[in-house]
Amino acid sequence: QINEAEVAEFSVPTYACQRRTTLENHNAVLTDALSLLAEHAELSDEDGRGVAFRRAAAVLKALPKPVTSVKQLRGLPCLGDHSLRIIKDILENRESSEVQSTKQSERFKALKVLTGIFGVGAKTADRWIRDGINNLQQLQDSGQTLNRAQQAGLQHYDHLSQPVTKQEADAIGEIVEEAVASVLPGARITLIGGFRRGKLTGHDVDFLITHPEEGREVGLMPKVVSWLESKGFLLYQKTTRNSYLESKDGPARPASNMDRFERCFSIFKLPEEEKPAAKHPETLTGNVEQSLPLTSSHVSAEGEALKRWRAVRVDLVVSPISQFAFALLGWTGSKLFERELRRWAGHEKAMSLSSHALYDNKQVETHFVQTPSVKKKRVSKKTKTCSSMMT
Numbered sequence: 102q103i104n105e106a107e108v109a110e111f112s113v114p115t116y117a118c119q120r121r122t123t124l125e126n127h128n129a130v131l132t133d134a135l136s137l138l139a140e141h142a143e144l145s146d147e148d149g150r151g152v153a154f155r156r157a158a159a160v161l162k163a164l165p166k167p168v169t170s171v172k173q174l175r176g177l178p179c180l181g182d183h184s185l186r187i188i189k190d191i192l193e194n195r196e197s198s199e200v201q202s203t204k205q206s207e208r209f210k211a212l213k214v215l216t217g218i219f220g221v222g223a224k225t226a227d228r229w230i231r232d233g234i235n236n237l238q239q240l241q242d243s244g245q246t247l248n249r250a251q252q253a254g255l256q257h258y259d260h261l262s263q264p265v266t267k268q269e270a271d272a273i274g275e276i277v278e279e280a281v282a283s284v285l286p287g288a289r290i291t292l293i294g295g296f297r298r299g300k301l302t303g304h305d306v307d308f309l310i311t312h313p314e315e316g317r318e319v320g321l322m323p324k325v326v327s328w329l330e331s332k333g334f335l336l337y338q339k340t341t342r343n344s345y346l347e348s349k350d351g352p353a354r355p356a357s358n359m360d361r362f363e364r365c366f367s368i369f370k371l372p373e374e375e376k377p378a379a380k381h382p383e384t385l386t387g388n389v390e391q392s393l394p395l396t397s398s399h400v401s402a403e404g405e406a407l408k409r410w411r412a413v414r415v416d417l418v419v420s421p422i423s424q425f426a427f428a429l430l431g432w433t434g435s436k437l438f439e440r441e442l443r444r445w446a447g448h449e450k451a452m453s454l455s456s457h458a459l460y461d462n463k464q465v466e467t468h469f470v471q472t473p474s475v476k477k478k479r480v481s482k483k484t485k486t487c488s489s490m491m492t
């Protein structure tokens with residue numbers, strides 16, 4: 102062990118959550134390749150392989166300089182044979198034939214296009230591909246029955262495949278802030294997901310909503326959604342109610358690693374700013390069209406003013422203040438970081454972490470919700486909410 106440490110050029114802790122994170126990646130060529138293989142595995146319903154490639158990519162992302170030889174990687178965690186083979190191939194031949202053939206495979210292209218539709222997962226895409234559907238045109242011509250989410254996803258495909266900027270995220274934040282303040286004064290919103298981690302773009306915008314008084318958040322989501330709908334800000338929404346307290350014995354094991362907060366998956370209709378002055382959404386929905394520069398693209402055949410807008414995926418989550426810390430931690434991501442944090446808690450600390458609570462597995466009677474406003478709750482038996490993530 103001491104000898105290994107002497108020859109090792111880099112030192113990286115085993116769990117991703119123990120590493121300093123940085124937006125600066127010195128090994129993007131390698132991590133792009135491994136991420137592509139991870140994505141391919143995930144889209145092929147091979148989650149285990151997907152996680153292995155994600156872990157390998159995360160280790161390379163944590164290195165302080167570019168890797169030039171696989172020898173430098175001796176002793177590093179999470180680098181399995183397959184990942185090392187890919188890395189070696191790229192370092193020696195500038196590219197990996199496996200990555201190239203995956204990238205160019207018709208199946209991978211079709212999976213990416215089809216799962217790029219909001220509401221379409223790997224299983225649906227796979228079924229469609231087996232039915233001979235490989236692109237959007239073929240999907241439209243096929244007469245496949247689409248659910249409401251998929252219809253909206255297909256309709257707004259072009260907008261939703263454009264990355265969301267931080268500026269757009271902030272504009273949506275202002276709208277959500279106004280909605281929340283209008284229906285429940287004192288409620289607070291927090292930007293979560295990739296933007297909270299400092300990313301400059303994202304595939305969606307995520308917000309966590311809470312109120313400093315426990316219980317006041319109950320029933321909040323439908324009101325927020327109604328407000329947004331009444332102002333014309335929603336192109337699609339599906340609200341799922343909180344199921345955390347449904348079971349009498351405390352939280353039951355969820356079907357997947359989804360949490361049980363009340364949430365809303367939506368597609369926003371974000372007005373696009375025409376000029377710096379038109380900052381507030383109201384100026385675009387109210388009677389102030391005259392103040393906007395009306396070019397031909399803004400006027401329909403009937404001469405009616407058309408406002409420019411863009412569709413953006415937005416996730417809203419409501420948490421009671423007693424679970425806010427866990428919800429904030431769980432919804433900040435990244436997905437790998439969360440998975441690793443839970444694995445570390447379970448394997449190294451004998452604790453179960455979820456977006457709702459932190460349990461000490463040795464003191465199964467205690468429910469650690471460390472918030473001043475609530476009494477400690479008691480659960481009758483050890484919950485296993487995290488076991489699905491500890492693989």
Ligand code: TTP
Binds near residue numbers: 294416431
């Ligand atoms: P995402 O919005 O899917 O991912 P992201 O914001 O990290 O990246 P992107 O820029 O592509 O949007 O999820 C945000 C976080 O929320 C993620 O870390 C995991 C967490 N999450 C849950 O805890 N439960 C869920 O059901 C979902 C969908 C996400």
Ligand code: MN
Binds near residue numbers: 307
């Ligand atoms: Mn996100």
Ligand code: MN
Binds near residue numbers: 306307416
């Ligand atoms: Mn999201």
Ligand code: MN
Binds near residue numbers: 491492
């Ligand atoms: Mn394990």
